[in-house]
Amino acid sequence: MVKYLLKRFARSILTLVIIISVVFILLRLMPIEGYFQNYEKLTNEQIQAGIHNMGLDKPVLIQLKDFFIQLLHGDLGTSRIYRANVPITEILASKIPISLQLGGIALVISLIIGLPLGSLMARSKGKFWDKFGTAFIVFVQAVPAAVYFLFIQIFGNEWFGFSMLFSKDNYSTWIMPILSMAIGNTAYYAMWIRRYMVDESNKDYVKLAKAKGVSDNKIMMKHVFRNAFVPMIQYLPTSFLNSIVGSIYVESLYSIPGMGGLLVDVVKRQDNTMVQAIVIVFACVGILGLMLGDLLMALIDPRISLNKKGGAR
Amino acid sequence: MAKFGSCRVKLEESVTEILRAQSGPQNDRREGKSGRRDEILRAQGSPQNDNRGGKSGRQDEILRAQGSPQNDSRGGKSGRRDEILEGESGLQNGNLSEKELFEFAGYDEACAEKIGYSNYSYWGSTLRAFLKNKVAVALMVVIFTILLFTFIQPYLPGQFEPNLVNNDASGKLLRNVKPNSEHWFGTNSIGQDLWSRVWSGTRTSLLMGVCVAIIEAVVGIIVGVLWGYVRKLDFIFTELYNILDNIPSTLVLVLFSYIMKPSVTSLIIGMSLTRWIGMSRFIRNQIIIIRDRDYNLASKCLGSPTGRIIFKNLLPYLVSVIMLRMAMAIPEAIGSEVFVTYIGLGLPIEIPSLGNLITSGRDLLMNPGLRYQLIFPTIVVSIVTISFYIIGNAFADAADPKNHV
Numbered sequence: 001m002v003k004y005l006l007k008r009f010a011r012s013i014l015t016l017v018i019i020i021s022v023v024f025i026l027l028r029l030m031p032i033e034g035y036f037q038n039y040e041k042l043t044n045e046q047i048q049a050g051i052h053n054m055g056l057d058k059p060v061l062i063q064l065k066d067f068f069i070q071l072l073h074g075d076l077g078t079s080r081i082y083r084a085n086v087p088i089t090e091i092l093a094s095k096i097p098i099s100l101q102l103g104g105i106a107l108v109i110s111l112i113i114g115l116p117l118g119s120l121m122a123r124s125k126g127k128f129w130d131k132f133g134t135a136f137i138v139f140v141q142a143v144p145a146a147v148y149f150l151f152i153q154i155f156g157n158e159w160f161g162f163s164m165l166f167s168k169d170n171y172s173t174w175i176m177p178i179l180s181m182a183i184g185n186t187a188y189y190a191m192w193i194r195r196y197m198v199d200e201s202n203k204d205y206v207k208l209a210k211a212k213g214v215s216d217n218k219i220m221m222k223h224v225f226r227n228a229f230v231p232m233i234q235y236l237p238t239s240f241l242n243s244i245v246g247s248i249y250v251e252s253l254y255s256i257p258g259m260g261g262l263l264v265d266v267v268k269r270q271d272n273t274m275v276q277a278i279v280i281v282f283a284c285v286g287i288l289g290l291m292l293g294d295l296l297m298a299l300i301d302p303r304i305s306l307n308k309k310g311g312a313r
Numbered sequence: 314m315a316k317f318g319s320c321r322v323k324l325e326e327s328v329t330e331i332l333r334a335q336s337g338p339q340n341d342r343r344e345g346k347s348g349r350r351d352e353i354l355r356a357q358g359s360p361q362n363d364n365r366g367g368k369s370g371r372q373d374e375i376l377r378a379q380g381s382p383q384n385d386s387r388g389g390k391s392g393r394r395d396e397i398l399e400g401e402s403g404l405q406n407g408n409l410s411e412k413e414l415f416e417f418a419g420y421d422e423a424c425a426e427k428i429g430y431s432n433y434s435y436w437g438s439t440l441r442a443f444l445k446n447k448v449a450v451a452l453m454v455v456i457f458t459i460l461l462f463t464f465i466q467p468y469l470p471g472q473f474e475p476n477l478v479n480n481d482a483s484g485k486l487l488r489n490v491k492p493n494s495e496h497w498f499g500t501n502s503i504g505q506d507l508w509s510r511v512w513s514g515t516r517t518s519l520l521m522g523v524c525v526a527i528i529e530a531v532v533g534i535i536v537g538v539l540w541g542y543v544r545k546l547d548f549i550f551t552e553l554y555n556i557l558d559n560i561p562s563t564l565v566l567v568l569f570s571y572i573m574k575p576s577v578t579s580l581i582i583g584m585s586l587t588r589w590i591g592m593s594r595f596i597r598n599q600i601i602i603i604r605d606r607d608y609n610l611a612s613k614c615l616g617s618p619t620g621r622i623i624f625k626n627l628l629p630y631l632v633s634v635i636m637l638r639m640a641m642a643i644p645e646a647i648g649s650e651v652f653v654t655y656i657g658l659g660l661p662i663e664i665p666s667l668g669n670l671i672t673s674g675r676d677l678l679m680n681p682g683l684r685y686q687l688i689f690p691t692i693v694v695s696i697v698t699i700s701f702y703i704i705g706n707a708f709a710d711a712a713d714p715k716n717h718v
Contacts (some may be wrong), residue, residue, distance in 0.1 A: 015559040026572050042381075100679075142702035144648035146655050147691045150675055154684075246562050248656060266572060268657040275571060279564050286561035 099258035106181035114189030122197035196228035240289030336404025449707030473506035522643035537596025
C-alpha cells in the first residue's frame with residue numbers, strides 16, 4: 001500500500017515537472033510583446049534592456065532551471081501586463097479563496113442534488129422520473145456548457161431578479177454562479193449513481209432481503225445505495241477537472257474575481273507570465289485531484305489491489 | 314435453426330425425449346437464470362452506456378471482461394436449448410406420422426455432413442438492433458438532413474454570403490434586423506445575414522468535430538493495437554499513459570491555442586492532442602482481454618491469417634467502443650470550440666463557427682430584443698450535439714455483440 005502511494009505520488013510529481021517544462025518552453029515561443037506593458041512606445045534599446053533584465057536572452061534550458069529554482073522558493077514570477085511588476089503569487093493569493101469557496105460549495109451542492117436524483121431514477125427505473133432525469137443528463141452532457149450557462153444567467157435574472165454580476169457581500173448573487181458550476185457535476189453524479197444502483201439491485205442479496213420481507217426503502221438506503229456509493233469515489237477526479245472548466249466559464253460570465261476569470265482576462269491581454277503561472281496552478285489542482293481520487297479509491301475499496309503489475313494503471 | 318433438415322429432428326427426437334423427461338426442472342432453472350442475466354446485461358447497456366470519462370472506463374472494462382465469458386457460455390447454452398425446443402416443436406407439429414416416428418432414419422450422407430450454420434452477420438444484427446431504437450433513428454434522420462442542408466445551403470437560390478455586410482436600398486446598413494422573410498434569422502450588429510452565418514458556422518464546427526473524431530480513431534487505434542499486441546511495448550506505453558493521462562486536456566487546448574494562431578487547423582490539432590490517449594487505452598484493454606481467448610487461439614490454429622482474426626474476431630468487439638468515442642468526439646469538439654472561443658482564443662470572426670456566433674450573441678445578453686441572435690445558434694448547437702450524443706450511445710449499444718443474442 002505504502003509502496004503504491006509513494007509510486008503514485010512520484011508519478012504525479014514527474015507529470016508536474018513535465019507539464020511545467022513544456023508550458024515554460026512553449027511560452028518562450030510567444031512573441032516578446034507579451035512581456036511589456038506598452039510595447040509600441042518602447043525604443044529598441046529599452047526592449048533589449050528589458051529582455052536582458054528579465055533574463056529572456058539566456059538559453060531556454062537555463063531559464064527553465066532558474067524558473068524551477070524560483071518555483072521551489074514559491075515564486076511564480078511577476079506579472080508584466082495585467083498588473084505590471086506585481087508578484088504573481090500576490091495576485092493569485094487574492095483570487096484563490098473566492099474560487100475555492102465557490103467551487104467547494106458547488107461540489108457539495110452537486111452531491112446533495114445529484115445523489116438523490118440518481119437514486120430516485122434508479123428506483124423508478126423506466127418510469128417518469130427516470131426518463132426526466134435521463135433527459136436532463138443527456139442535455140447537460142451533450143450541449144456545450146456555455147449555452148446553458150448563458151440561459152441560466154438570462155432566466156435567473158429575468159424571472160428571479162438575481163443580479164447578473166457577482167458581488168462578494170451580497171449572497172443572493174452567489175446563487176446563480178454556484179448553480180451553474182454545480183449543474184454539470186450534478187448530472188454526472190446522478191448518471192453514475194443510477195447506473196451503479198441498478199447494477200446493485202439486480203444482485204442476489206437484494207433478492208434475499210426482499211424475500212425476508214425488508215421494506216423497499218430500507219433495502220434501497222441500507223444496502224443498495226451504500227454499495228453503489230463506493231465506486232462513485234473514482235469520479236471525484238473527473239468532477240474536479242469539470243469544476244475547473246466550469247469555473248473558467250462561470251467566473252468570467254459573472255465577473256467573479258477568481259482564478260478562472262483571471263485566466264480569461266490574461267489570455268485576452270496576452271500576459272505571458274500570468275498565463276504560464278495560472279496554467280501551472282490549474283495543472284497542479286488537476287493532478288492533485290486525480291491523485292486524491294486514486295488514493296481514496298485505494299483506501300476505501302479493499303477489493304482493489306493496486307500492486308498488481310500490468311494493469312492499465 | 315430452421316435450416317436443420319427434418320432428418321436432424323428425427324435423429325434428435327429420442328434424445329429430446331430423454332432430456333425432457335430428465336431435465337424438466339433443470340431446464341426451468343436455466344431459463345430463470347438466463348432471464349436474470351439478461352436483465353443485468355440490459356441494466357449495463359442502459360442509456361447511460363457512455364463510457365466517456367477517463368476513469369469511468371475502467372469500471373466498464375471490468376464489467377465487460379466479466380460479462381463476456383458469462384455471455385459466451387449463455388450463448389452456448391441457449392443455443393442448445395433452442396435445438397431442444399425445436400425438437401419438441403417438430404414433435405408437436407406432428408408433420409411426421411406415428412409410423413414414421415418409430416422408423417430408423419437411415420443414413421443420409423448429405424445430412425450427416427451438414428453442419429450447424431447460423432446466418433448471423435455482425436453488421437446486419439447491428440443494423441437491426443439500431444433500428445429498434447426509434448428515438449435514435451429519428452435523430453439520425455434529423456442529423457442527416459442538417460448535414461445535407463449545411464452542404465447544399467450555399468447553392469440554394471437567394472442565399473447571402475456569410476460575411477457580406479448587407480445594406481438596404483438607400484445604402485444604409487441593415488443593422489440588427491429582426492427575423493423576416495428575407496433574412497430568416499435576422500442580421501447581426503454589422504448587417505451580416507445570420508441564417509447563412511449559422512449554417513456556415515455549423516459546417517465549420519461539424520468539420521472540426523469530424524476531423525477530431527477521425528484523428529482520434531486513427532491515432533488511438535494504431536497506438537492501442539501496438540500497446541495491446543506487442544507485449545514488449547506494454548510497460549513503456551503504460552508508464553507513458555500514466556503520465557499523459559494526468560494532464561488536463563482543457564489546459565492543453567487553452568495553451569495550444571494561446572501559442573498558435575487561431576485557425577481551424579490549430580484548433581483541430583489542439584483538441585486531438587489529448588483525445589487519442591483515452592481511445593488507445595480502451596483499444597488496448599479490449600485487445601488484451603480478447604486476444605488470448607480460446608476462440609482466437611482456435612482460429613489461429615485453424616490457420617486464419619492475422620488479418621482475418623483482426624477483422625472477424627477482434628473488430629466486432631471494438632467497433633462499439635470506437636464508434637461511441639467517435640460519436641462523442643463531435644459534440645465534445647463543438648463544446649471545446651465554443652469554450653475556446655468564449656475565453657478569447659477561438660476562430661477569427663470572418664470564419665463563422667457555432668462558437669463565435671454564440672460568443673457574439675452573448676454580448677447582446679442585456680438586450681432582450683436582440684436575443685434572437687443568441688437563440689438561433691444555441692438551438693442549432695443543441696440539436697446537433699444532443700443528436701450525436703444519443704445516436705452514438707444507441708449505436709454503441711447496437712454494435713455490441715452482447716446485445717445481439
